[in-house]
Amino acid sequence: MDRRAAPVDEPPRRAYHHGDLRAALREAAERVLVERGAAEVSLREVARAVGVSHAAPYRHYASREALLADIAAGGFDRLRAVFAALPEPADPAARFVAMARAYVDFAVAQPAIYRLMLGPEVRKADHPVLAEAGHRVLGTLRQALVALGVPAPATNEAMAAWGFAHGLAQLLVDGRLEVDPEVDTAPDPQRLVERSARLFIAGLQAGGAAGNTA
Structure with missing residues (x-):
């Protein structure tokens, strides 16, 4: 054997x-x-x-850029899902503030994805899947502004709202939210986002673009 x-x-x-x-x-x-x-x-x-x-x-x-565009599109879809999961308060202003907070939280939690979504690495115009995903998120923001009394399609207002949220998010992601220590204490990011969102709403009201929603 x-x-x-x-x-x-x-x-x-x-x-x-x-x-x-x-x-x-x-x-x-x-x-x-x-x-x-x-x-x-x-x-x-x-x-x-x-x-x-x-x-x-x-x-x-077809290319490395197409792969990156698909990842960026997925980031926009995730952001839209975050907005969809927010509670639906009776007050449209409260929802707008919650969306601003959620946007900044998303950027801080997923900085690499966020930078790809809104950075220069991939051009939306060259990749329809990415452009469409971004437009869907913009559509959600438009809806929130129309609920505040802004006449549809609220394009300028939506771009302005995205701009202020993106600016705050980018400062936080890059660690560049700095103040003069002789004058100010370090701001609380959540309170800063909420204050910025409510100032934006107040600006809409002052300009007559929104109803009397506080």
Whole structure:
């Protein structure tokens, strides 16, 4: 009887068995983005992380920029879902303030995704999926402003509201919200966002663009 030890099977090579390659590639790329920044994302590295050939990602993404655009579009969809999950207060002003807070919280919690969504790395005009995702978020903001009494489509007001929220978010994400220590104490970010949102509403009212909602 041959008592030689039976050969030990080598562990199988990692292979790709997921049913949705596009989603797997996007998730792998997002990990690289969060850990090392947008400049480090490449189709070759993402393919290696997922366990497919270097050519496989091109079935779903024509370029590295297309992959980044898909990640950015997903960020806008997440932001819209955050807005949708907010409670529906009877007071439209309270909802607007809550949206401003949620926007800034999202940026601070996911700075790499936020920078990609609104930074120069990807042009929305070149990627319809990204442009449409951004427009959906803008549509949610338009609705909140119309509820405040701003006549539809509230384009200028929506852009102005996005501008003030983005400015605060960017300052917080970059750690640049600085004050003069001889004059001020460090502001509480949540209170600062709420105060800014209510000043914006007051400006709408003073300009006659909104109803008497406090």
